[in-house]
Amino acid sequence: MTAGLLAGKVVLVVGGSTGIGADSARLFAAEGASVMVAARSKDTLADLTDELTAVGHVAHTPGDVSVAADVARFVDATLERFGRLDGAFNNAGINQQGRLDEVSEEDFDRVMAINVKGMWLCLREEIRAMRDSGGSIVNTSSVGGFRGNTGLGAYQATKHAVIGLTRTAAHDNGPLGIRVNAIAPGPVETPMLTQWRAADPAAVERRISAVPLRKAGTTTEVAEAAAWLLSDRASQVSGVVLPVDGGYSA
Template identity: 50%
Template structure:
């Protein structure tokens, strides 16, 4: 873990807020960390790979932002709780959180999916997110008092997803957890939303595009904007939902998919 500076008070969409980002070593999470810092938040990044976290934190600090990292394993509830407690130790409060951590498994019809792969994707994408979100809610209640959480779902959760059965099911579970948390904690001033990205050019998708270019091209053809998103574009939607400008938005699963679900 690195040292820290005090949260900044400059102008920005998330000015003065303390933000925890789970799964922030690369892809959407790393892009969100950079964006949130530019928008004035003091960011704490969490993931399993320290070298990736250190690189992103270094970039943010070099740009004048406030950033730290903590190690967290979404398959380990104690690790998740420790990460949240470290945010409180660093900044004395938690205002907003992005739960981006998750994994995919090889595309295959459901009857070919192994029990091991099913258990793995469930433990990270469903159980890990549940433990992260509940720990964050407890921390927000105990410190800032009110705040916001965004969970990263998938456009695959919104319909049948051939070849992605176990993965898509975990993301549909994320949508349900999001809606329930929004209802339970809205009266306390804690907003909980989800975003459902479409095809996004993360490292995983870039590798898929190299291995099966026709598959990604087909998705782009089905997308009205005729292209995939960059991680920064997904991060922008999350930043808005976490900001005070979305103060009357909760319980939503927002597709950020270039119109794929239209």
């Protein structure tokens, strides 16, 4: 019987209550990791923890990724519960529809606070915890981080920023034995895609029809890519932005 891909690892999943994050927590636990799940929804987190207890050592902590004290608590809670931090999957993010000249300042600030500031806060605290022991960090960007797209300007700006943070963190922290990579999903069947489909179904179908594999991805397919990057099988991989998009960005 082979060991799981993440056997013996302690992994923090930030933004883990639904969609890609929740299914990643499920997969990481099934692959042998001890998992700390962090997100804003207390009830959803508690339900997920109950579900996963049977297949892995899982704990949860609620909080807002855009609040520095909450992010520090995510990492501190992991260290207190499990004694170390080997990997982190930074998946928290929100969408923001609208042309750049139509997005309100409040909405722009909110998407930046969660998708960019929140990513930086996570990286800062996770690197602090891994400084002496090394580790692996995976950030969620998007194929929107490679290109522009009408009607999603603020969101796509944040995903470009995630790629910049990822590559810089890989350079800064490689000498410490910390690998930092990103995944770039294309269309994925998540609650976020469901919301977008409700607002603009034609746009979603155009996006999916442009995928060479002619289908949206699943959350588990994205989680598999993140798991590999977190694992020792990707031990020489750092600074990479891995498309998980059915060939959309090819």
